[in-house]
Amino acid sequence: MTVTRYKQLAQTLRRQIEAQVWLPTEKLPSLRESSRQSGLSLMTVLQAYQLLESQGVIVSRPQSGYYVAACETPREIPQLLHAAEKIDVNDAIFDILKAGQDPDIVPFGSAFPDPTLFPQPGLARALASAVRRMSPHSAIANLPPGNEELRRNIAQRYAQQGIDVTPDEIVITSGAMESLGLSLQVVTQPGDWVAIESPAFYGVLQAIERRKLKAVAIPMDTQHGIDLQALKQAIATYPIKACWLMSNFQNPLGSTLAEEKKQQLVEILQENEVALIEDDVYAELYFNGERPVPLKMSSYRQQILHCSSFSKCLAPGFRVGWVAAGAYASRIQRLQLMSTLSASVPIQLALADFLHQGGYDAHLKRLRRQLELRQTAMRNMIIKSFPVGTTVSQPKGGYFLWVNLGENIDATKIYQLALGQGISVAPGTMFAVDDRYRHCLRLNTSFEWNTRAEKALLTLASLVHSEKSRKKQSSTL
Template sequence: MKRYERFADDIAELIRSGVLGPGQRIPSVRYASQTHGVSPSTVFQAYYLLERRGLIRARARSGYFVNSHVPRTFVEPQALAPVSESTEVDVSGLVFSILDSIKDPSTVPFGSAFPSPSLFPLQRLARSLASATRSMDPQVVVSDLSPGNPQLRRQIALRYMVGGLMLPMEELLITNGALEALNLCLQAVTEPGDLVAIEAPAFYACLQVLERLKLKAVEIPVQPRQGMDLEVLAQTLDKHPIKAVWCMTNFQNPVGASMPEASKQALVELLRKHQVPLIEDDVYAELYYAQQAPKPAKAFDTEGLVMHCGSFAKSLAPGYRVGWVAAGRYAQKIERLKLMTSLCASMPAQAAIADYLQHGGYDRHLRKLRYALEGQQANMLAAIARYFPAQTRVSQPSGGYFLWLELPEQVDALKLFQLALAQGISIAPGPIFSPTQRFGHCIRLNYGSPWTETTEKAMETLGKIIRSFL
């Protein structure tokens, strides 16, 4: 990381923590340069970066100011009351009809689950793919079956090590994206009819996996800042024979919530007491805006009860379908399930990513990606402030690329979805994130695409449609 980037991160941290409030003037270049012992050009570069990140704004002749919408000009969405009952899951029909309808590439993709592929180094990856495949020993076809390409597994283990988590390479299994990993994890520890504790709201793919495996869900509320409500979870574990807990500990989809470290530790401890495995879906881990990468719950796991799933789909290589799982005491069982399900992940894709991680400049790419996403979040928050009703509640995640909005109660999210789609705008309506189809006036918006006039205009249109419900 370069000096100006480090300095920009320091300032960003001050803004995020509220030391520098919205609208406040930030130190002049000369003052900052003197007090921090850096050159004026470093400060300039840092401020320019912060501007691109959407955190500050230059005003002619008067210096730089913290953007007025950052942070906390919005009230956060409320967590719903817990249900404390188990539900059979049957949402696929609704989810698929919605996903089908937003496939049109000309639609403004606020409803998409992916960031824009334009943010990824696809050309550089293609080079890695070409060179890795050219030099691929034909014998890998036989020797590289599951658990997967050893170079790739070593690189992944190295990244965890740098982040302070010692994951033995032997524990790592490469999968066809995180979705397959999550399927295998659930299958390894449940039988049809079993109960699984999930988040409310939960990523709809989680609901679909439960549905496919004929499992029942118990919904645990997600707090916008704390993540899964551990008190409710503790009560649920006392009351129900829960076979597994599925949880996104960082930048939860759709709310954007991240669990503080202490909560992650408490979660692991709680599950250790009950000897219930945790399926940790950590696919957004690399998309943090703060200075430090968030730790996974896996870091606090001493008994191999945490099955930790990751992926390159959201941070590097969408479409390559390369994910992984470090499954603790379930590792061998899951490797065998994988061999029975799809043998192994595509070998050229594995080799390409292994090569890229070694030579491609992943950390540089990630820094750029995080800045872009953070800036786009600021843009979308500003647009919400401009166009949406004042009562709108919004989450302000410190990573990822989703906002979770609680709209006024009169708004019917499913109707809103139809009306917006008729205007060429997709959104993800709240009910697809719950097996009980709650969150009827909530929506998830994706800010994973570069901000353009079209997106600005689409937000304005969306605001108008929302107001028409009032």
């Protein structure tokens, strides 16, 4: 993405101020001096200075010039807008995920859908057929961007939604996390700022930690999604290079942006030349009969890196995803060649074969129905059995519920107690760099709703009741 010259100059000056080349209250070079040093026009330099002034980084003094603001901290920002210069979450997340791998554990904390919901026999046949038909040259022929037939099938599904995506701009990856990681790498450098959601899918936090990036967490709510005013404030306050978000069935809240809000979001990012990474892995799992449109639908689509996969809707174990990378496609391919080389060739061929045979949409229809029934059953039980004051989200797709236990309840403690009872849950601390969601849980609703699941949820409710009673007693002492 091309950054205008005045913004480049503003970013350079801001980095110099952060590095204390220019100290608080110190005078900056005059407009003419900056113009001569940078080779830019006076108007371009003036625009850069005015941008920094609007962000509270510098101040102008009549008849004197521009000075570094007395305090280096940016102008006041909303309390819920959280900035973190260092992300450090991997250890905690690893411990929580590891604890839920035991097959004897009731997997309410799992990130993965119930594997019994997927057409394993058909996928196995497709894989066996693909292996038999593989030529000696398949490995080379299916290097990035990936298998041509599979990319064409994916492009056709975009076309069915009215989105113009060519097979050439699609890169097949080893799951959605690779597509998202490559997308982040192609639009940022270590030390850059990225806008993310709050709460956010923990994979975002891990990717930012690996890339040594800085994050601004934009507040979300379960009904309306991301706070656009807070996003505007963040962009005005920090030199944000990219925005990573889910506009459909966000993990963990389950919220979906209204179409009008999606358009406003894209316009904000386009205006400010902020790259958009769209994580859209749950889009096929809608309940109301109409698939929500992605942000990729907009006229800005060449600058949107739209990432998805088959892991949540067809073949969790195959780990095949893709990125519709638009203008970034060739750079994504080069990055992939330097890292994983390519997604598994037999798996790519098997998926292409399965999609070609038909039946994918019939499978999706059955899958959506099962997920909706199971989510409704669990949600009704939560409302019935958890303490008064508990709130629970009501998504229109996906397979997660976000449960707010109340400010006085420590969900991490509930997680530990539940694990002792053979039940895994995902505490809210997994989805932020601080403890602002320590009173929340994310629950996976995709598994069969049977006696075992019902008993586990009632046990979880009992733990919350006990903790709430204990808190009440301690507060009266």
